[in-house]
Amino acid sequence: MNTPSTILSAIPRRLHIQPNHPLTITRQLIESRFPGYKTHNTLFPIVTTGQNFDSLGFPQDHVGRSRTDTYYINKDTVLRTHTSAHQADVFRANESEGYLISADVYRRDAIDRTHYPIFHQMEGARTWSRQAAEKTGKSLAEVIYEDVARIPKHNIQVEDPDTPFHASRNPKQDPHSVEEVAAVATHLKRSLEDVVVTIFDAARQASSSSDPSSPSAAADEEPLKMRWVEAYFPFTSPSWELEVFWQGDWLEVLGSGVVQQAILNSADVPDRLGWAFGLGLERIAMLLYGIPDIRLFWSTDARFLSQFDADAPLKRFVPFSKYPACFKDVSFWLPAPPSPSSSNSAAGGAGTLPPSSSSSSPSAPRAPSAPPSTTAAAAAPGSPAPASPSSPPPPSPSSSPTAPAIASAPLTGQAFHENDVMEIARDVCGDVVEDVRLVDEFVHPKSRRRSLCYRVNYRSLERTLTNDETNALHQRLEQQLVEKLGVEIR
Ligand code: FA5
Ligand code: MG
Incomplete structure (x- = not known):
């Protein structure tokens, strides 16, 4: 057990389901872009290491499992570090073609404006059945592209180097054809771009209707810029992260990819294939409302909470003060x-x-002060290594001759x-x-x-x-x- 009481006492807060909380409103806005997807918003945060790691293909020596990164309750149970902990169970239940899971997640991590040890993720997945496609007489890729055509279009330029495969990091999975992967990736990317565009449209509308002299009204008039960056997760291949340009730098908002077929096979749905993503709800809510600091979501101050109303037109957050640092x-x-x-x-x-946060943090890039190259290289909770499109994955910590750093330390609890x-x-x-x-x-x-x-x-x-x-x-x-x-x- 390495979970402090401050963390345990926050478990009942469940900000993402509190009425009129900005995370709730943000969640509902995103959910509205995925009609027909089954939503799960109250899954219990304590999960087994099997759910959080094993079911997703994390190797035994993966740094994400370490006590420096993860809150353990006992040796077999943890506070989930990501909503992906529920993937296998929800795939197994096989209740719908698409699902969304929103939940509080827990990580030992850096402290800054965009990182907090408890935050909220939304996991989404969409799968297609091969048999069902066969019955239509069309190829699976054709069926998927028909669904792509139903996603609302946008005219934002998205930077996408579109290099889906990487021999060691993001190989094509054997059971998938190149056309199928391209179709799944297109559906994934268009769906998530639609989310970000929706958020920005709502933010812009809120700004233009709010007091023009308020600082938050003018601050985000920047045109929307987003880009896809290759990523690595043990449970998807190929994998990507989506970054949005925000307050002068790239902000990673989500990780995603084509679901490892092994996960679907062991969840007894071998006939299905598809995509999954996991996004940071705080990060999206910060874009939507112009909330400048992630700690604010935990505030019980009426000057914060009274600014959000699910039934009223959306208003940008007006900082109630800036106290001295x-x-x-x-x-x-x-x-x-x-x-x-x-x-x-x-x-x-x-x-x-100590490892730098960009090489060891299980999470996203450090705040917008980091240069784009490091933001793109941040590791996933599950990734053994930062993924950079130009370099092969670094060797596993235990075998690295050049980085005898802390990430490779045996978990004696003594290593700094x-x-x-x-x-x-x-x-x-x-x-x-x-x-x-x-x-x-x-x-x-x-x-x-x-x-x-x-x-x-x-x-x-x-x-x-x-x-x-x-x-x-x-x-x-x-x-x-x-x-x-x-x-x-x-
Ligand atoms: C994951 O957690 C993967 N489970 C996402 C995923 C799901 C990939 C399904 C593929 C398929 P990552 O560690 O990058 O990935 O976190 C996802 C998002 O959570 C980040 O993009 C960021 O928006 C948010 N996030 C990560 N760490 C923090 C933190 N400490 N505070 C606030 N938000 C965070
Ligand atoms: Mg990440």
Whole structure:
């Protein structure tokens, strides 16, 4: 069990089904674009490792399974890290050709404006039956293209390099023909582009009808830009992510792909094939309303909640204030490796480099400050490695000679991982921590000890913090880092 009480106590909140909550309104708007799809909105968040990982083809040594990334309840059960945990069960129930699952998901992850340890995903899938197609006398691809023609058209230019196959990362699955994959991919991409276009149209309409002097009205007049980027997931091939240009950078909104036939076969629906996606509901709601910070979704402040009404025309979010930020640095020495004889090797020991969030985070790119190349390379919760269209997948962590970093450490609980700092910050400071980032690292030339410096940005969304208050929080944070991680404050 590595799940803090702050996380457990948030489980009953279920923001995505609260009436008039922006996540609920966003969910319903997306659901309206998938008529006939069966919706599941109350699936229980504690699942088995079988559901979350095994059923989806995650290898045993996959970093997504580690305690640094995932909240365990006990050794066989976790807080689901993604809605894909329910794929196999819902495919097996075989109640409809398409389904949508919306749910709270849990991850130990970075802290910034677009990442939060609990967030909400919507999973969608659409499959077609080969037998049913045969009976029509048409090819399966033809049947799928007829369905493509029913998706509303848009005239937005979408960047799509359209390189579906990659020999090792995204091979064509044997049972599928090239034409079938192209048809499934087209249906998938048009369906999801339609979602984003719908969101942007709604946002634009809301802006133009709101007070023109309000800052959020003008802020998002940018034309919509989106692009498809090759991705990797153990449970789809080929796979893509969709990114949207937002506030100066590319924001990843979803992962998707052609469902691994093995999953459908073991769910007793071998006759079916199709696509699946998983999107971040907060990310979409941020685009829709112009909500600037993911912490706001958890606010119980009436100045936030009163701005959303499912029955009224959509209005852009009007930030109710911007309180001052307070930056404080914490520098510490990482603990020495457990045994002195192992100090000549950094591999796997405490005190090795923390992985950068773009290479280890099970999630999306760090906020819009990251360059596009890293945003495109972010790994999936399930991906063993960032996928970049030009490079082969890196070797598995245990065999990598060049990256003896933390991702490869055996899970003894002693190895330092950046996510531990993030979690302690959340635990001590709650939602008044806006952002935590590594700003410096240093290796002592003689002792070879490694020191890290993190910059913590304190800012409440609801009030001005006093100096005494931030000082006290920062001191507690330092204490907890010492107690829980064994570091030495510099
Ligand atoms: C997944 O979770 C896959 N299960 C998606 C999928 C489903 C792929 C079905 C293929 C088929 P990923 O880790 O990229 O992928 O997360 C999906 C989306 O969740 C991201 O694109 C992003 O929009 C959102 N997301 C990820 N991490 C966070 C976070 N910490 N806070 C808020 N949103 C997040
Ligand atoms: Mg991703």
